Structure formats: structure tokens, C-alpha cells
Amino acid sequence: MNTTKFFRNVIPLILFTLFYSCSSNNNEKLFDIIQPINVVAGNETEFVISDLFYSENYELKFDNSDVFELNHDKAENKFSITVKENFEGITLLSFKMNGNIYSIPVHSTVIDKIKFSFEPAQKYNSLTVFGSFNDWNRQQFVMNDEDSDGVYDISIPLMPGSYQYKFFGDGTEIVDPNNPNKVPNGFGDFNSVLTVSERHSGKSFLHIDSYENNVITFIYEKENQTGSLTNNNIVALLNNKTISKDKIRNEGEKISIDLSGKELNGENLLRVAVTKDGQSTNIQNVLFVNGKPAGEKFTWHDGIIYSLLIDRFNDGDESLNNPIQHDSLHMKANYNGGDLQGIIDKLNDGYFSDLGINIIWISPVYDNPNEAYKEHPAPRRWFSGYHGYWPISPTRVEEKFGTMEKVKELVNVAHSKGIKILLDFVSNHVHDQSPLFEQHPEWFGTLELPDGRLNLRYWDEFRLTTWFEPYMPSFDYQSSQEAIEYMTDNAVWWLKETGADGFRHDAVKHVPNEFWRALTKKIKKEIAVPRNTKVYQVGETFGSYELTSSYVNNGQLDAQFNFNLYNVAQAAFIDPEYDFADLDLDMQKTFYFYSPLHVMANIMDSHDKNRYMAYADGDLDLSQWSAVEEGWNNPPKVDNQTSYDKAELYYAYMHTIPGLPVIYYGSEFGMTGASDPDNRRMMRFGDELNGSEKEMLENVQQIVKLRREHSALRYGDYYTVKADKNCYAFIRSDLNERLLVVLNKSEMPKFMNFDPPEVYNVSKVTNLITNETIELTNGEAGITIPAIGWRVFKLQ
Numbered sequence: 001m002n003t004t005k006f007f008r009n010v011i012p013l014i015l016f017t018l019f020y021s022c023s024s025n026n027n028e029k030l031f032d033i034i035q036p037i038n039v040v041a042g043n044e045t046e047f048v049i050s051d052l053f054y055s056e057n058y059e060l061k062f063d064n065s066d067v068f069e070l071n072h073d074k075a076e077n078k079f080s081i082t083v084k085e086n087f088e089g090i091t092l093l094s095f096k097m098n099g100n101i102y103s104i105p106v107h108s109t110v111i112d113k114i115k116f117s118f119e120p121a122q123k124y125n126s127l128t129v130f131g132s133f134n135d136w137n138r139q140q141f142v143m144n145d146e147d148s149d150g151v152y153d154i155s156i157p158l159m160p161g162s163y164q165y166k167f168f169g170d171g172t173e174i175v176d177p178n179n180p181n182k183v184p185n186g187f188g189d190f191n192s193v194l195t196v197s198e199r200h201s202g203k204s205f206l207h208i209d210s211y212e213n214n215v216i217t218f219i220y221e222k223e224n225q226t227g228s229l230t231n232n233n234i235v236a237l238l239n240n241k242t243i244s245k246d247k248i249r250n251e252g253e254k255i256s257i258d259l260s261g262k263e264l265n266g267e268n269l270l271r272v273a274v275t276k277d278g279q280s281t282n283i284q285n286v287l288f289v290n291g292k293p294a295g296e297k298f299t300w301h302d303g304i305i306y307s308l309l310i311d312r313f314n315d316g317d318e319s320l321n322n323p324i325q326h327d328s329l330h331m332k333a334n335y336n337g338g339d340l341q342g343i344i345d346k347l348n349d350g351y352f353s354d355l356g357i358n359i360i361w362i363s364p365v366y367d368n369p370n371e372a373y374k375e376h377p378a379p380r381r382w383f384s385g386y387h388g389y390w391p392i393s394p395t396r397v398e399e400k401f402g403t404m405e406k407v408k409e410l411v412n413v414a415h416s417k418g419i420k421i422l423l424d425f426v427s428n429h430v431h432d433q434s435p436l437f438e439q440h441p442e443w444f445g446t447l448e449l450p451d452g453r454l455n456l457r458y459w460d461e462f463r464l465t466t467w468f469e470p471y472m473p474s475f476d477y478q479s480s481q482e483a484i485e486y487m488t489d490n491a492v493w494w495l496k497e498t499g500a501d502g503f504r505h506d507a508v509k510h511v512p513n514e515f516w517r518a519l520t521k522k523i524k525k526e527i528a529v530p531r532n533t534k535v536y537q538v539g540e541t542f543g544s545y546e547l548t549s550s551y552v553n554n555g556q557l558d559a560q561f562n563f564n565l566y567n568v569a570q571a572a573f574i575d576p577e578y579d580f581a582d583l584d585l586d587m588q589k590t591f592y593f594y595s596p597l598h599v600m601a602n603i604m605d606s607h608d609k610n611r612y613m614a615y616a617d618g619d620l621d622l623s624q625w626s627a628v629e630e631g632w633n634n635p636p637k638v639d640n641q642t643s644y645d646k647a648e649l650y651y652a653y654m655h656t657i658p659g660l661p662v663i664y665y666g667s668e669f670g671m672t673g674a675s676d677p678d679n680r681r682m683m684r685f686g687d688e689l690n691g692s693e694k695e696m697l698e699n700v701q702q703i704v705k706l707r708r709e710h711s712a713l714r715y716g717d718y719y720t721v722k723a724d725k726n727c728y729a730f731i732r733s734d735l736n737e738r739l740l741v742v743l744n745k746s747e748m749p750k751f752m753n754f755d756p757p758e759v760y761n762v763s764k765v766t767n768l769i770t771n772e773t774i775e776l777t778n779g780e781a782g783i784t785i786p787a788i789g790w791r792v793f794k795l796q
Contacts, residue, residue: 030053030054030055030102030240031053031054031055031524031528031529032052032053032054032554033053033239033240033269034052034053034102034104034240034554035052035553035554036090036104036105036106036107036271036283036595037052037081037093037104037105037106037107038107038108038109038592038593039068039081039083039106039107039108039109040083040108040109040110040111040157041083041084041085041086041087041088041108041109041110042082042083042084042085042086043082043083044080044081044082045080045081045082046078046079046080047078047079047080047081048077048078048517048555049077049078049079050077050517050521050555051517051553051554051555051556052104052553052554052555053240053554053555054520054521054524054525054529054554054555055097056525058077058097059097059098060095060096060097061095061096061097062079062093062094062095063093063094063095063096065091065093067083067084067087067091067108068081068082068083068084068087068091068093068106068108069081069082070082070093081093081106083106083108086110087108087110088108088109088110088275088278088279088280089107089108089275089276089278089279089280090105090106090107090108090235090273090275090280090283091105091106091108091235091275092104092105092106092235092242093106094242100241101241102240102241103237103240103241103242104240105235105237105271105273105283107280109159110199110278111157111158111159112157112158112196112199113155113156113157113158114155114156114157114158114194114196115153115154115155116129116141116143116153116154116155116156116165116176117151117152117153117178118143118151118152118153118167118174118176118177118178119150119151119152120150120152120167120169120174124169124170125170126142126168126169126170127142127143127152127167127168127169127170128140128141128142128143128167128168128169129141129143129154129156129165129166129167129168130165130166130168131163131164131165131166131191131194132163132164132165132544132564133156133158133163133165133544134544135460135543135544135546135547136460137460138168141154141156142154143167158194158196159196159589159592160196160197160198160199160585160588160589161195161196161585161586161588161589162193162194162195162196162568162582162585162586163193163194163195163196164183164185164191164192164193164194165191165192165193165194166191166192173189175189175190175191175192176192179192179193179194181193181194181195183571183622184621184622184623184624185623185625187625187626188623195582195585196585197585198588200224200278200279201223201224202222202223202224202225202279203221203222203223204221204222204223204225204274204276204279204280204281205220205221205281205282205719206218206219206220206221206255206272206273206274206281206282206283206284207219207220207221207717207719207733207757207759207760208284208286208717208733208734208735209254209759210735211286211293211735213260214258214259214260214262215256215257215258215259215260216256216257216259216270216286216735217254217255217256217257218254218255218257218272218284219253219254219255219759220250220253220254220255220274220281221253221757221759222253222276225276225277225279226277227276227277229250229252229253229255229274229276230250231245231248231250233274233275233276234248234250234255234272234273234274235271235272235273235274235275236248236257236270236271236272237270237271237272238259238262238268238269238270239268239269243257247259253759255272255274257270257272264288264290264291265290265291266289266290267287267288267289267294267299268287268288269285269286269287269288270284270285270286270287270288271283271284271285271286272284272286282591282596282717282718283595284717285595285596285597285717286734286735287299287301287597287715293711293715293734293735293736294711294715294734295711295714295715295734295736298358298418299534300534300536300558300599300660301597301599301660301714301715302358302708302714303358303359303420303536303599303660304356304357304358304359304655304660304661304663304704304707304708305357305359305360305361305422305601305660305661305662305663306352306355306357306359306360306361306662306663306665307360307361307504307606307607307662307663307664307665308343308360308361308362308363308665308683309338309363309386309387309388309607309665309680310338310339310340310342310343310362310363310365310388310401311335311336311337311338311339311363311386311387311388311400311401312336312338312386312665312680312681312682312683313338313342313343313346313665313683314338314339314342314343314345314346314683314685315336315337315338315339315342316339316340316341316342316343316344316345317339317341317342317402318337320337320339320341320399320400320401320402321335321337321400322335322399322400323335323336323337323384324370324371324372324384326371326372326382326384328372328381328382329372329382329383329384330381330382332631332632332677332678332680333372333381333382333383333384333386333677334372334384334386335384335386335400336386336682338401338682338683339400339401339402340365340401340402340406340407340409340410341402341406343360343362343410344406344409344410344413346685347410347413347414347417347419348413351685352417352419353417353418353419354701355663355668355700355701355704356701356704356705356707356708357419357663357704358418358419358420358708359419359420359421359422359501359536359660360414360419360420360421360422361422361424361504361538361662362410362421362422362423362424363387363388363389363424363607364387364388364389364391364423364424364425364426364506365388365397365398365401365407365423365424366388366391366392366393366394366396366397366398366426367391367392367393367396367397367398367399368384368385368386368388368389368390368391368392368398368431369384369385369390369392369431369433371384372384373390373469373471375469376456376457376469376470377457381632383677385398385431387607387680388424388426389426389506390430390431390471390472391426391430391431391434392430392431392433392434393434393435394434394436394487394490395490395493404497404498407498408497408498408499411498411499411500412499415499420501420502420536421498421500421501422500422501422502422503422504422536422538423494423495423498423500423502423503423504424503424504424505424506425491425494425503425504425505425506426506426507427475427487427491427505427506427507427511427515427519428468428474428475428506428507428510428511429467429468429472429473429474429475429507430472430473430475431471431472432471432472432473436486437473440482440483442479442480443475443476443480443482443483443486444473444474444475444476445465445467445473445474445475445476445479447467447470447473449462454467454470455467456468456469456470459510459542460543463509463510464477464478464510464511464512465478466510468507474510475487475511477511477512477514477515478512478514484514484515484518485518487515488515488518488519488522489522491503491519491522491523492519492522492523492526492527495523495527495535496526496527501535501536502535502536502537502538502558503535503536503537503538504538504539504540505537505538505539505540505557506540507540508539508540508541508551508557508560509541509542509543509547509548509551513550513551513556516539516551516555516556516557517555517556520537520555520556520557521555523535523537536558536559536599537557537558537559538557538558538559538560538561538599538601538660539551539552539557539559539560539561540560540561540608541560541561541563542563544564545564545589545590545593548560548562548563548564549593549594552593552594552600558599559598559599559600559601559659559660560600560601561600561601561602561603561606561662562590562600562601562602562603562659563603564586564589564590565586565587565590565602566602566603568582568583568586569583569586569650569653570612570615570622571622572728572745573646573649573650573653573745574615574616574622574646575622576725576745576746577725578725579723579724579725580723580724580725580726580727580728580743581723581724583723583728584720584723584728587657587718587720590658590659591658591718594659596658596716596717596718597658597715597717598658598659599659599660600658600659600660601659601660601661601662602654602657602659602660602661602662603654603662603664604647604650604651604654604662604663604664604667605664605667605679606662606664606679607664607676607679607680608676609679610624610625610627610673610674610675610679611636611664611666611667611671611672611673611674611679612647612650612667613636613638613643613647613667613670613671613672613673614627614636614672614673614674616643616646616647616650617636617638617639617640617643617672618639618640618643619636619637619672619674620636620674626675627674627675627678628674628675628676630674630675630678631673631674631675631676631677631678631679632678635673635674635678636672636673636674636678637672638670638672638692641692642747642788643670644670644692644693644695644696645787645788645789646745646788647667647670647696648696648699648700648703648790649743649744649745649788649789649790651700651703652703652741652743652790652792653728653743653790655703655704655706655707655713656706656707656713656732656739656741656792657718657730658718661704661707663700663704665683666681666683666684668696668697668700668701669684669689669693669694669696669697669700670692670693670696671684702769706768706769706792710737710739710768710792711734711736711737712732712733712734712736712737712738712739713732713739715734716732716733716734716737716738716739717732717733717734718730718731718732719731719732719733719757721740721754722742722752726744726745726746726750727742727743727744727745727746727750727752727785728742728743729741729742729743729752729754731756731795737794737795738760738762738794738795739768739792739793739794739795740754740756740765740792740793740794740795741790741791741792742783742785742790742791742792742793743785743790744785744786744787744788744789744790745788746787746788747787747788748787749784749785749786749787749789750784750785751782751783751784751785752782752783752784752785753780753781753782753783754780754781754782754783755779755780756776756779756781756795758779760795762776762781762795762796763775763776763796764776764781764796765781765783765793765794765795765796766793766794766796767791767792767793768792768793768794769791769792774793
């Protein structure tokens, strides 16, 4: 038996359920709704119970099952589950705690093994395959030539999706010579690309239908399946409890669930899915707020994040301006004058409200050094701590930004405008000027490795101990529980002291899971549960779906930035030859890990990424993952009007897919830029923008408004209609509406015959921007999408 240990890798299908308190139901005692867990049939998977739900104690007893074997380690508060070989579908794991019986959906999948083969032209002592499926670990998958025919191979279980990979022989990376599909890797070479298709060819989807008189109905769409649907094929839960079979009725493909008699005050989540013939539908997630479908009262699913660097946004108090004096320090890497008052001024001016965002993530407010420091990698330029990520105090605010009172004022003004604030918390490291490093050197790792190398920027090889710079000591949390206690207490202090609503967490993958468990437990115990509120935490991790999701669950973080999906989306929209079908495969993979109703953060660019406009305008190509020298020596500028259309198209995509869109300051009007620090130019407003930038800003405001006004774009399911080299079309449906989104990256208009599913009973579609209505003829609507354009239609 293959054994795969996933300590706390819950692979959360329904991350968003983290937020919903069940206090509205008198017989519910859990703060969290337990996320479904994913397992691979025949493999043992281990879970940390505190990752599933918060509780002061975990005195529970699991029920037995004919489908899986379960081992409960009470001392370690873990359990392992092994589902029978070849079992595919959704089953339930039930347990009893505090006199209540709860159920956890268990989604079991059979994953096919994919064979990699390579016939090298020379002899290698060691030959491996590595790629995005194993975080580019060069040692893990060793290839062998067992029959001595000169062909080395290995079979690896892979989920459906798009993967980049290479071979690795005696220290040399090798592109697969037999695979013509390859993409630039940003380091002057290429990666081979493998696409793994879905196991089942027939579509299986559960559509939401209606809600009337406390009865909610769904329509089951099936292809290539035989036999009738029975109640045994249906899994239905309200919050953490199964709905009794007598409340479920199915007539052919129509499923009705009677919610009468259920207490629906507060927030309550209904989850429904169908498993038949080894194939499961999507899990339909219907959130009710005070008995009504969600969409009116704010939940974190409604969030639209605006990301800004304090120093580069707006100068509101010139008396604070005091850049670092150093003859080798360029202004690009120095303080430029932005401050907390500048953000407050723009809150009061209505800039954020006009844009339509409702969350602001501000860069770190910590006090940073008043000296410049030389970057270790060549060409060793000098930098200041203008960005905030070199903390020298765990409690002081950078004097060039303002004071602690000014932070509080910013939070209060934002709240008065209906805007929430996320602080940027740095848990991985400090600057060597920090008293923490001087007073507690035992809390930190050493810079020197046993072999004499400096442990600098080994992002994966020494993921939990590597230093970013010689003057930035990294915590060694694995060796110091005291450091974990101090820093998690410090994070809670910042929330209480400032009144902020949550965190963006820096460098998450370089901090062990135990830290995030300790932090989230304290936040729930001291803030979330007593105040019956939700504290949103989003992290930054560059790595595989498996690594990224291992930090995302009820016991750790609510979300991370979805760099995995971003990487594919960026290629799909920029490269005319890249097929949207690959993006759709990765979209479905995102749903596997986080569900369609998740709060992962979707980006277009960021302070760590090249600006999207630099790619759209052709100043950078997709091979340039790093464009530092371009930023210093030949900084991009926008030359082509169509580049603004390309950026708007990506904004339309980002605001119509599941998850929280993130607007990086300046990108709302098309600011360009290469790598750090060129991607951190000073923000511009009003008449500082040219005509094209002003027009793009207005169009982006319209896109943001569309998301805010239509709940299906925030809470709806996701049904793919079309995905090819030019167009991507999908339907988002909730109990309030059905919307069709069509995106066209081609430089030519595209015509599409839209053939909606029969179960929708569509007679016409209405353009939400122009109000133009198109009647269906013979069940189809002829739709024209402009070049590099988008449309959103309401199905009626």
C-alpha cells in the first residue's frame, strides 16, 4: 500500500466554510463548519483534527464505516483514514462530541499514474524527473532503466491539470526532447508541459435551481451514466449535520430538500452533492444569511482587495519626509514620501469608494532601519527598508509613515467607509537591528550551513531555515516554542491594538505549520469566538497546489494568493497560442483543493511580480520571471493602446471567477513596471494620468461595480461553456441569478452560438453593460464578443 502522509494537508474542498459560525443553531457547538477532506483511494492520509475545526477540547469518538479504515491517535489529536482501493465518490465520516453527531464529507479519488520516459544520448549516474507536481524537487523521483534498453522511466500519480517539468541528470536540467509542448521558464531556458485529462469523459454536474417555501431544488445533469438516481446517491448537510433522508426527495433528475423547521438565523451553509457510478458532481454550496441566500450582508466572499505600499502611495504629511542619506542608494530603493496620512486622505477623498473596493491590504507598518544595506546577490545594489519588511521593532511604527495613533485613525476612517483593513505581518524574520535578535539569538537559525555554504535564498532546499539576506535573521521555530509563543502573541496584539480586520502574511511557506496553528487558535480564542466575528488571514506561498493548500484550513490560514492559477492565467491571456482549455483544467484543480466558493486571493500582479502591463505591452515576455536589470536600465513604458484593452480583459476575468480579486495599486489604470523595485513606482492620481489611463480607470470601476452588484459572481457555482485558444466562457449561478461570462483574447471579434443547458429554461440573454437583449432561436443565442473584449450576460 502506498502511504501518503499529509500532516494537516486537508486539501480543503470548501475553504470558505471556515468563516461560518454555527451559533445560530441551538444544537450546534462548533465555531467552524468542517471542510470536506480529500483522499486518494487505497492510500493512508493523516489529518490533524485542530485543522478541521476549533474547539477548547477534542473529546470525540469516530463512527466505523464499511468504506474506509480509520485510526484515531487521541494523544496527538490526529487521525488517519484509508479508503478502499478503487472507491471513487463522496462518503461521510461521522463523529460524536459533546452529545452531538457531526459529519465530514470525504471525497475519495482514484488518481492515474502518468509515465515519464527518457532515452538519454549519454550515460548519467543519476537521472530524475522534477516539476511543478513536486515543488521542483530534483531528488524525489528517480528514473530507472530496469530492462536495460536505454530508456529510463518512472510512473507518478498525477491529478488532472497542466504540469511543467524537466529531467535532471548529474546536475544538468534537460527539456524532454520527445515533448514538443514547452514554455519559457524565466531563466533563459524552457520547461516541458504535460496536460493530464480528466478521468471521466461524461459530464456530471449539480445545478442550483430554485428556493421557494423553504424548499430548495437542484437539477442533476449526467452523461454516460446508467440507472436511476436514489437518495443513497445524494449527500446533503446543513452546517455540520446530515439532512435526514425524509427531507430529501428526488424525481428523475430533480432533487428537492425541505428546510422547513430548520433554524436559519445567522449564517448557515447547505452543501449538496451526488455520487453515482464512481463519479461525483460538484458540491453545491448555498450560504443563507438570516434565512435568505447570501449577497446582501457582507461576508469575506464579498471582498475586493486593494494592495498598496505605504511609501509609494500618497504623501499626506511632508513633515515626515526623511529619505536615507547614502551616496549609492538610488531613489527607486529609497523612501519616496508615502505615509499613513496619505492613505487617510484618499479614503476621505473617496478614491477607494469610487473604485469600489472594500478591503485594503497595507504594507508593513513596522519601524525599519535608518541605514541602507547592500543586497547580497550581484550586482549588490543598496536598498532601504521603505517597503517595511525589515522590522527592527515588534511594536513601533515606522516614523516616516506616522504613529500608532495614525494607524488606528486609518482603520477607523476605513471602517466608516465600509472598508476593512489587512495588516501585513512578518513572522519569518527580523532585521539584525531588532532587539529580538540581540536578546534571543537562540530563537533564530544560523547563517552558515554545516558544509560551509551560507544559508541564503535556498527557498526549497532549506525552506524553513533559509535567510533572505545576511542582515535578516530567520526564526527557527522548529527549535523554539518560545519564539512561536512570542510572535503569535505579538500578532494578536496588533489586531487588538489597531482594530484591523485581518492579516496578509509574508513568506508563509518558510514558517512551519505549527506556528500558524498556534496563531489561529489564539485569534479564535481571544478575538473571533468572543466577538462572534471573522478574522481573515491570507498568506503568500510560492509552490505547488499541495504545498500551498497545506496551510489553508480552519486551523491555519483562510486563504493564500493563488499563484498556481495566476501562472497559467497569465500565459493563457498573454500568449496567443496558449489554450484556455489548460486554464480551465487548472481552474477545476483549484476547485478540487478549495471549491468554487473559496476566499483564495486572485492576482494580476503584485509588489513581488512584474507588472501585467509590461507583458501586455510587449516590453517583457513570459520567459522573464525576473526582469530586475530591465527595471533599472530600460524601464517599461506603455506604447500600445490595445495593451489597456488586454489589461481590462484580465480584470474582467479576475472579477468574475471565484475567489477575492486583488488590485495592486496603479494597475487599475495600467501602470507598468519590471521587477522590484521598478514595479513599485510612485502612485499617480487625477491629472497625473493620461487619457488612456483615465479611460481604463473608469472601465475598471465598471468591472468592480459589476462584481459588487451581482451575487452570482461572488457566491455562484462555475459551469464551463467554452475554452479554446481564443475564448473562455462560463456560467456563474446562485439562487439570485445566472450570469454568462465570455472572454475573447483574440485581436479579432469572435462569434459564439451560446447553447445553454436545457435545465436553465433560458429564453433570452441580456448584456449587463448595454442592456441589449438577445432572444434565443432554436435554443441558441448568437453572441459577438469584440476583439480583446468581454461580455457578461444575464440569463433569463
